[in-house]
Structure formats: structure tokens, C-alpha cells
Amino acid sequence: MSSPVVIDPDAIANLRELNPDDGGEFLREILGIFLEDTPKRLAELDASLAAGDAPKFSRAAHSIKGSSGNLGALALREVAGQLEQRSQQAGLGDVAGLVASLKVEYVRAESELKKLL
Numbered sequence: 001m002s003s004p005v006v007i008d009p010d011a012i013a014n015l016r017e018l019n020p021d022d023g024g025e026f027l028r029e030i031l032g033i034f035l036e037d038t039p040k041r042l043a044e045l046d047a048s049l050a051a052g053d054a055p056k057f058s059r060a061a062h063s064i065k066g067s068s069g070n071l072g073a074l075a076l077r078e079v080a081g082q083l084e085q086r087s088q089q090a091g092l093g094d095v096a097g098l099v100a101s102l103k104v105e106y107v108r109a110e111s112e113l114k115k116l117l
Helices: 009-018 025-051 054-070 074-090 096-114
Strands: none
Touching (some): 025 054, 074 096
16 A cells, blocks of 8 residues: 655655745745645544544545645645545445544655655
8 A cells, every 4th residue: 555655756846846946945934735635634634534524524624635636746635535435435434544544654655745745
């Protein structure tokens, strides 16, 4: 399930190219938002799982999927997409293992992204 490349360097290069003359400020801002927001989405996953709120769970997984995809955190995006799909199609009965995998992938992505700050 894990990708050997934690962060796709092409995605980071594409973000840098959006504002090439700012010395990396735009990239740092995007990374900061991701690193601040994603733990909140992970907490939402836990809370909505505990409450049995599949729609809220799906929204949180969708948010993580989108933001991680934008930054090239491909393994994180993949697991978040699986969680989103599974919660929409089959509810929350069998997602705990994937939630644990998502948290592992977030820690891996966080570690690599912090190196870029």
C-alpha cells in the first residue's frame, strides 16, 4: 500500500513554478496550511468514526485526499481515497485498519514535507 516515494518531487516542482520568483515562500505557505490542517482532518476522521457519521467521515477523507494529492503525497492520497470510497459505499464498519494506515502515511509525508520548510 505504501509508495516508495513519499512525496512526488514533480508535484513540489510544479508548486514552486507557480511563483518562481518568491524564494519558495508560496510553497512554504502551502506546506504550512497542509501541516496545520491535516491533523484536524485526521481528528475529524476519528470523531466521525466514533459517532458513526459516515458523511462527515467521507468529507474529511475527501479533504485529505485532495490536499495530499496537490502536494504529491501519493501514498497518503491513495489511502484517503480508499477511505472516502469505502465509507461512501459500505459505511464505517471496516475502516479502522485503513485509518491506522492513513495516520502512518501522514507521519511519513509530514516528515518529508517539513524538510522543505
